[in-house]
Amino acid sequence: MVRKRHIAVLVALCAAVAGPVPSPAYASSTPTTYFVDNSDPSACSDTGPGSQIEPFCTVQTAADAASVPGDTVEVMPGSYLEQVDISASGTPSAPITFETGASIGRLRGAVITSGSDWHSGFVLSGASNIVIDGFTVAEVRSGIVIDDSSDVTVDRVIAGSGSADNAPIQVNGTSSHVTLSRDEAEGGWHTPGIAIDASGSGDVVTSDFVSSETGDGGGISVMGSSGAVITGNTVVEQCAPGISIGDDANGTASGATIENNVVGPNMSGCTSPGAGIVVGSTADTAGAVLDYNDVYPGTGVDAYTWAGANYATAAALNAATGQGAADLNADPELEPGAGQIMSPTSPLISSANSDAPGELPTDASGAPRTCAPGVTESGVGHSACYDRGAYQYLDTVTLSGGSEPTTPVPIGTSLTANAGTASSSWGSATFDYAFDFGDGTVVDGAAPTAIHTYTKPGTYTLTEKVTSSFGGSSSSRARFVISPDVPFTYQLSTSASGTQAISAVATITSAWQLTDATIAFGDGYSAPAANGAVVHTYAKPGTYPVTLTVDNVNGDHGSVTQQFTTQGSAYTPVGPVRLLDTRHGTGAPEVKVAVNHSVALKIAGNGSIPSDATAVALNVTVTDTAGNGYISVTPSGASASVSNLNYLAGQTVTNYVIVPVGSDGQIELHDAGPAGGSVDLIADVSGYFTHTAGDDYSPVGPARVLDTRHNVGVPTGKVAPDHGISVGALGIPAGAIAVAVHVTVTDTTGNGWIAAEPDGAGTPTTSILNYLKGQTVSNTVIVPVAADGKIELYNGGGTGSVDLIGDVAGYFSAGSTEAYMPVAPYRSWDSRKNGTALTAGGDTSYDLAVDQDTSGVQQFPDSATLITNITVTDVTANGYLIAYGASSVRPGVSNLNYLEGQTVAGMSLLATSGPAQQIDIRNQSSGTGDVILDVFGYFAS
Missing domain, CATH: 2.60.40.10 (Immunoglobulins)
Structure with a gap:
């Protein structure tokens, strides 16, 4: 119910906890105010004077010191995890007072609570002339326990009990003249909110608000104390009697005064609800006075039990006993669940006896007894404005x-x-x-x-x-x-968070409230600078100004800007244009490349390639070979630990590469072959990557868009020598600038070469693959797309006709989202060393994320498109390979064609599966073979 929530919130707001209590400080011989404040453990001491400058840390220490009449213990706001035992005594004119500072109305500043030892709050034993004012005591065994004590006042205390069998406020033994005023008590499962189980006399319960948590708890119970005064209280949400007098083995409770009280409806769900007011035996009724109450326990529940007889109404009680002449049995019209606020038509307003014993000049909240305008006063006594119950009806x-x-x-x-x-x-x-x-x-x-x-x-x-x-x-x-008065400072740090994302961290110190702390990312997007990193993904790769702006209410202003370049790069097509030909001195001296030697090729700033190029797309051809070997293409200065194409003596071999540009703007083509071997190298550029311009990549398919053997893409028929065909049904959107296509030449009737270029570009001067009569050869290339959305494949250099097959793997466009990310080239698989070779007619899975030379795992986004060079060797029969993402359906296209005994390499743009970048490779052959997988980079969002 509402009161329980109130108590729980206060306890939750207070966090300080007292430690073990040392021996008390020496007490003064004259009245002294002792201060308790545990909000700063370094500023309080239980061995100090308990002054305002050096307060005690625990209330118990102050209670031990406060032994002189007139002493005061001032407890500052906070949570005090302790039981406070009080045995000292004051005098009627100089009581010992415990009060909490900073209390306004019912808002309490100090909380007494318990921990695992499950103790009570305040425990008085043999004490007299004690005042406890303004505390909250919650989550304890009992809130206030008064044993064999006299002349005790408990005022403005919120008391709860965490025990089923202990009342929040208990008065026991021979205790007499105990006044419980303006308190709030919440009963437990089996206990009333206030229990006076004493054999003393003269106890007063006035202007208290009492409720029950649940179960069969009641309101106010006086079991054995005579002459008790129960005046002006509000009791709601009970299951046992709201007010109960007598019927206890400790003795009778004769001479009680029960006036101006409100006993509201019982809690819903009570199985055996008690009557509203119960005065137990004939001995208990002796000298008792009951009047001016409003008793409304609920439908079907008797309002009174008097000397064992039940009465449903005040009229019936009055007719039989002469009691309750001015009692009401009307709905008090209290705020649901609270009982502190009444409606303007409540019968409680201005209807009490202001001269009732124990009645206070103010209500439970300290509000004056004000007559409400427009209400007819029916109250009696010195003022007709007093309301029944603990609270006065007030203005809003x-x-x-x-x-x-x-x-x-x-x-x-x-x-x-x-x-x-x-x-x-x-x-x-x-x-x-x-x-x-x-x-x-x-x-x-x-x-x-x-x-x-x-x-x-x-x-x-x-x-x-x-x-x-x-x-x-x-x-x-x-x-x-x-x-603290700290200087106004601000810092911005940025780091990459993926291919095109930034992680921006603002570090700000300001003694004043910030009015603005914003990070502008340079692409039109801004976000509040928050604790921790703010991550933003750019739509395009590039270099962006990232600005942190900070302002506070003191007028301080600051701004700092950093340039951030995305890790990913975008693609721009060119040509194709020949950059290197060692046969003719193009891009390098006119000399063959010796074995275990390299040729450096300038990329950045070469022709139309800008100086900030980060990577280049090339078709590399090795020819005039004097022995067997392989070619490795790397950024300048990098080790040649992987291969891009393999060759035999006298062979011409072509493969496509995407390679990062070194810090000097160059790449290196390295010849690794037998002693005495040498080769000529040719390189034709078809595009480059930069951070500042270009378009991203979109994977598709792969899908077959051309097959001259079967009327796919063009009419059936071979391509004649020195002729080209336009291919337009590429399955890519309008406006795409380039297409990644796997081109296969087969059914060759002579020797020659194949070129790929934008449609209508004229007679080509570069090639993408070379073929011999009767040979099937393939290569994956990136081809610029003409304005009409087409590319051209050209059969040149010979006299034979050929069939051409084209399979599209992806495209570059303004609407694409995957940027290029380079990695240090690494070998992810070599079945000659690590096993898992190709089986005849079977599918084998490989994880491309693992660098098998270092046993390290590359950090890729899940299911990225990996630039992978596939090499097949030691094959025992003719066949071809199909490589595809492990979780996808196997496509009906090939990545690599081979003959028995050949070593063949080809680049593929492979859409992978999962964080391990897994692919499956289908060996479409009756023979077996080894496979080598080298990774050169990836495309990812």
């Missing part, structure tokens, strides 16, 4: 135009709290404004503003309460963060 106070300072602010800054303009629903009123700044400072007066300067950094809760002259009030809370 509203506030407008208030404002609180924006924090954090540095220590030493004066803050002005503004409650705003108050108005009363009852018309003209004056107002009192109370400001509790949460550090022990309370400003109370007629001004709607208060100025305060905090002396310690920390987080403080400002509580504002505005009270009208009619008694209505409105409260609000605001949190202030007071920071």
Whole structure:
């Protein structure tokens, strides 16, 4: 219910916990105020004087020191995990007082609670003339326990019990003249909220709010104490009797006064609800007075039990006993679940006996007994304005135009709290404004503003309460963060987070509240600078200005910009253009490349290739070979640990490569062959990659778009020598600038070469593969697409005709999203060393993410498109390979064709599966063979 939530919230807000309690400090011989404050463990001491400058850390230490009549223990806001035992005594004129600082109305500043030892809150034993004022005692065995003590006042305490069999407030033994006033008590499963189980006399329970958590707990129970006064209380949500007098083995409870109380409806779901008010035996009824209550326990429940007889109504009770003449049995019209606020038509308003014993001049919240306008006063006594129950019906106070300072602010800054303009629903009123700044400072007066300067950094809760002259009030809370006076600084750090993403981290120190902290990423997108990294993905690769802007309420402004270049690159097609031909001195000296030697080729700044090129797409041809060997193409300065194409003596072999450009703008083509071998090298560029321009990649298929043998893409018929064919049905969107296509030449009737270029580019001067009569050869190339959306394949250099096959693997366009990322070339698989060779007519899975030379795992996005060179060797029969992502359907196209005994290499753009970048390779052959897989980079979003 509502009260339980209130208690739990207060406990949750308080975090400080007291440690073991040392021996108490020496007490003074004259009345002293002892302070307790555990909010700063370094500033409190249980061996110190307990002064305001050096307070005690625990309430118990102060309780041990407070032994002189007139002593006061002032407990500052916080949570105190301890049981406070009190056995000292004051005098009627000089009681010993325990109070909590910074309390406004029902808002309590200090919380007494328990831990695993499950103790009680305050325990008084043999004490007298003690005042406990303004605490919250929650999540304990019992909140307040008063044993064999006298003249004790418990005022404005919120008490809860975590035990099923212990009342929140208990008065036991010979305790007498105990006053429980303006308290809130929440009963447990089997206990009332307030239990006076004593053989003393003269106990007073007045203006208390009592409820039951659940189960069969009741409200107020007086078992054996005579002359008890039960006046002006509100009891709601109970299952046992709301007010119960007598019927206890400790003795009778004669002479009780029960007036001006409200016993509201029982809790829903009670199995055996008790009557509203119970006075047990004939002995208990002796001298008892019951009047001016409103008893409304609920449908089907008797309002009273008097000396064992049940009465459904006050009229019936009065007729039989003469009691309850002015009692009501009407719906009190209380706010559901709370019981503190009544409706304007409630019968409780101005209907109490103001002269009832124990009645207070103010209600449970300290509000005055104000007559409500428009209500006929039916109350009796010195004032007709008193309401029945613990709370007075009050006006509604509203506030407008208030404002609180924006924090954090540095220590030493004066803050002005503004409650705003108050108005009363009852018309003209004056107002009192109370400001509790949460550090022990309370400003109370007629001004709607208060100025305060905090002396310690920390987080403080400002509580504002505005009270009208009619008694209505409105409260609000605001949190202030007071920071050390640090300098205003700001830093921005950036790092790559994937192919085209940035991770930006802002580090800001400001003693003042920030009004703006924004990161602009240079592409039109901005985001608030947050704790931790802000990740943003660019639509295109490039170099972007990233700017952090910071402002605070003090007028400080700062801005810092860093240039960030995405890791990924975009593609721009060219030519094709021949950059290297060692036969004719193009791009390098006119000399063959010796075995175990390299030729350097300038890329960046060469012709139409810009100086900021990050990688290049080339068709590489080795010819005039004097022995067997392989060619490795790498960035300048890199080791030649992988191969791009293999050759035999007298053979001409072609393969496509995508290779990063070295820091000097060059690449190297390395010849690794037998001693005495030498080769000529040819390289034709068809495109380049940069961070600042170009288009990204989209994988497709692979799909067959051309087969001159079967009327696919063009009419059936071989391509004649020195003739080309236009291929337009590429399965790519309009506006694509280049297409990745696997080209196969077969059924050759002579020797020659094949070129690929934009449609209509004229007679080509470069080639993508070379063939011999009767040979089937293939190569994956990236071909610029003409404005008409077509490419041209040209059969040149010979006299024989050929069949051509084309399989599209992907394309580059403005709408594509995968950028190119280079990696240091590595060998992911070599079945000659690691096993898992190709089986006859079978599928074999390979993980491309693993570098088998270092046992390291490359960090790729899941299912990236990997630039992979596939080499097949030691094959025992003719055949071809189909490579594809492991989770996809095997396509009906090939990646590599081979003859028995050949070593053949070919580049593929492979769409992979999962974080391991897994592919399957189908060996479409009756023989077996070894496979070698080298990775040169990838495309990914």
